[in-house]
Amino acid sequence: MSTLELRPDISPVPQVVKSKRMPPVIRGILWSAIGFLVINTLISYVLDPRYGHPFITQVSITFGWFAAMVGWVLGVGAWEGAVLPAFGHHGTLYTAPGWKRFFEYSTEHKVIGLQYIGSSAGGFFIAGLAAMLMRLELMNNSMWLFNYPQQYLTTVGIHGTIMMFSVGTVALVGGLGNYLVPLMIGSNTSAFPRMSGISVLLVPFGIVTVALSPLLGYWSTGWRGYEPLASQDPSGILFYYLGVFALTLSSLLVSINLTATVIFKRAPGMTWGRLPMFAWGITTVSLLNIIWLPEIQLTFVMSLVNRLVPLPLFTATGSPLTYMELFWLFGHPEVYIVVVPALALWQEIIPVMTRKPLFARQWGVIGLIFVMMLSGFVWAHHMFTNMRNVEMMPFSFFTEMISIPTGFAYLVALGTLWRGRLKFNTVSLLVLMSMFNFLIGGMTGVFLADPIINLQAHDTFFVVGHFHYTIIGGMVFSWLAAMYYWLPKMSGRMYNERLGKIGAIWIFLAFNLTFSQFFLLGLHGMNRWVSVYPSYLQPMNFETSIFAFLLGLGFLFHLVHIWWAWRAGQKAEGNPWESKSVEWITASPPAEESFPVIPRIVSSTYTYDNDEPAVIIPSDGKRVATTS
Amino acid sequence: MANEEPQEKKKVEVDWSRRQFLIGTGALTVVGLGAMFLNEPVAAAVRSVFGQQPESGPITVLQGDYFYIPNYMTWRVGDQISMTIHNTSTTHFHEMQIGRGFNTMPTALQTIRTQFAEDFWKGVPVTITAAQGIDNFVTNEAKISSDVHPTPWLLTQPGNGGFSPTMKPGGQITLSFTVPNKPGIWHYACFVQGYMHWLAGMRGTINILPA
Amino acid sequence: MSDVVLFGILWVILTILGEIGVSLWGHNMYYYMASTQAIEGNHAAIFLMIFLTPIFMFVVLMLFFVPFRFRAKDGDRKVKAATFKTNRTFISIWVTVSVCVNVLFFIHPTASAAEMMFQEANPANQQNTLIVDVVARQWQWYFSYPQYGVTNTVNANGFNDLYLPVGRKVEFVLRSYDPNHTYDPNLDVVHDLWIPAFGIKEDVIPGETRFMYVTPNVITSFEKNPMVRVQCAEVCGPGHPYMWAPVHVVSSSNFATWIAQQKKQNG
């Protein structure tokens, strides 16, 4: 093997002290409950005591929730890990052995990355279950599964919110980004490991908040929280705002951390010209996050205040349009936050799988950067149905133009594929499928960018089909490809090729058969957010639901397969894909300190036209590396 | 803030109990799921086990979007009741009809329930003892006497639909009456805004016990 | 070179097949059209499809071509992959084509169709336009015809009903409030007037007045095709799915009869 591999240094096994320590997660929940009860009681009985008030009011639950969030973060371990040191005490950070590390506060970027991936996967399946309930309800054109329309709408909202803010925004950036970016640029840590350890704890908290929102009442706005409807909704919408606040805060911290990591933590020789495409993708996405997440956070805080005080900011006597503008100002960049890392993943994986240098690398980078920049100019194409005609033109223009830099991802990927030696396995299959799906997502986007067609297709299942093609088809398929690709790195084990391919073909067929019919349903008059619809649409909805269930089962199949491979798969070689990238010179799975000796990067990691290693371990380093 | 120093803390491995962790998180999951999906069956089961004392004297029914608190009441024939209906919504107006069976209206999408077919209040003497923020009050065939000023919102001619006080957001009304001899299960509901509040779950049940 | 030739031949064949598919199926994309706007939209969609088909076929063919043609058989590691890192011609063509196609799409159909929409809204083009006042409230549509002095038209069941004469331009004036409870502005939310068969929709925003222009061109009705209905397309609360009303496009004489009958009903 041409690349060098480091064996982890066998450090003395630390003494495991058996103790009666409470499991950190349980302590976090306990502290969270205490925090909630104390603050809630304080607000509802002491600060705002009105006769006959219930124990839980909208104001008290808002502040109580913040206390619960702080209690949770501290209880899991941030108290010893971050707060005590910040106040000048010496906290002792306890860690437990084995899998238990993943259920504790940690400052190690690989543990954090897997915590993010695990939380995202949890969110994906919770929100997926909500989707299954929705499809079940839509099998019949009248209310039969749910008792009330509000229950259906709340399910839609939970599905969308959790998918967007805890999967779409998080899985590739917080999850793969935290795990891979430091490894890819040859660093042992991310820039701010303690902050990162805190930010990951916000994700499960946010997911649980949103998932439990029906306890406060069924809300009806979907993931967009449109005003003024949101200000009429029962208090469940509070948990939407609060949960989204926790999740976006987490993503914001991730972005600050990863941007600083890419800028400041690169190993010697890792110039911007050699930076891996995935690190480029994460950098551009992080910049989008840094600009737009504070924007949406303040928007939601305003909506929250709007309802707590209450203010008429966004009601009929205020300006409902202002909310829409503010929401979509974030909402469209959000779509690229979801998709850009997926585009980068293609460009990361394809050169390895084709044993061929990355084609037109600079165009790939230009594409990522221009998508980032243009994404701030297109928001109003979500509002063609409520803007004055003349305002449509610039947004329509930029919306059509953004397909040019997006197309560069295809330029690079196809150019690399052409005349390569493609290793045709589950990973490359999923990448190709992702490219196919995203192509359909993109092409239907061209139709939607055209105002006159948009006015028919907007707010129908056509749009639903379109964005599921980009997000599931583009991002989730790429996520799965990445999970299979880096599974040997993360777990040291290999998946089963046959099962992987079966699973890939399964979800590909189920996905396309489900969502291609969404386009037809939409054009045939099926509007969104309806649990009851005219009977002529029922047969098609019925069969769409069947395929949707198959799709759900397919994702479950992948989950079980990856879980099984992780625990009991065949032991993988150190570098099964013979990649030249930096992350593969570490042990699999990497030791706590990934690089005992910081490597030196001597060429682009995509130069498969020669057999020279792109990464060397300097011999004057701390420890002598061994070759295998 | 967003900065870190080199870690000086010792890392000490201290184990914790797997069993506590699993039992704790498992129990919380069960409680969470139960609270989400099983609250209505649980409430019904508790009611059937422990029964419910009939209410009398001053009672309060709160209206929200789109629910009543309480949504189950037990009355007894002959008891004196002074019922305050308070609309706690800040946005929507709400009514409270009591009755059985439904009048319906066919539409192409589905058949819509417009109001109760049998009006509980028919022939019942009712005194309005307090009223504030009323949108309109259809008395239908109830015998209304009023302590508050008769106001334009009181519609006493039959033919405007079933007995129903409709409150503006924040409005409330107090009705005093003796429970008439109509034992059995009755329902109450709000049918306003194109009959949608009933569909959205704004309903309740009254179990009237014989004297 | 043979790869390129083979690919090129397959691409041309697929593109031709695709274009045949577009010409056969394209006009069905809107399912049912009853207005000039819907026909216009469908034309725009067909235009886009014609130009997108070669691009779509190019990428899809590539995605199938690569695994079949450039697949590394197991154990076959001797054959080296190509080593080129860039190809000026290919990149130039790609960038030029994507810029040109997008600019073309912006000029036509985007800008040209939008220009047509602006023209319809132009006050100079409002001879003989039928004005329909639409009030959206939770969860009901009220239709009034101010030119005929008819307010809130309903059918025999008391259900809101919309009649339009065929071939005459209609101006919908859209407002969102509750005419029966004007004291309560907090009731008003965003609705969206959508008539699927007319191929157009417009949001109804509380506190604002919006206009939508449409010219029905076929005598039809909800009974003939369920796409001929007014449907709320923006989520507006629990009654959202029920917020619909049937539409009838009738001849002008039938329309006059209906107006007279509504007038009598209005009393």
Next chain:
Amino acid sequence: MSSHVKSSRTLNAEERMALNTSRGGFTILIASQIVPFVMLVNLRYILSGSYVSSGLDQATGAVFTILFIISAITAYAGIQATNRSDSKASARMSVLTMVLGWIAVIMMSYQFWMHAFQTDGRFGEGYLVTIGAFVIYFIASLVGLLSGKMRASRVGIDDSNRFSIGASFKFWIFLQLMWVVLYVVYYFI
């Protein structure tokens, strides 16, 4: 911001990189937190144009704005002290800064409650949201100052924590600059 960190010894490459990382991350944080303030300024004009409520007293506003500015100056002195590794002076300056900040915020809320705006007015609602957002940032910044103060007085200032203690002061100064902008925007134009 302050680039002339004086140290007892010159930093080696690794430490310099760590310092750069902290600076870079902090700059990104500040950049991202400018966004909400830009939105608040925008909100003010979207809602009420350049109208200023007559209930608003510019003089009182000026007094606590000046207090905020003074607290920014003491915070700057705190940075200087931190750079000198003078932990006593640094802790003193953070206490002074916090006290000034508290007085100013109490004046701010006094003015708010005394001239109770109609919160459903176009001006009042924007003003309320702005004050609320500012107070939340204020509290977060106080926690930062407090943690810096505790570290300075408990473990002293050294190369490992100098930047982060300084950063809590810098965030405070950022916040007060933002307030000056909001003051001008809400009280005058």
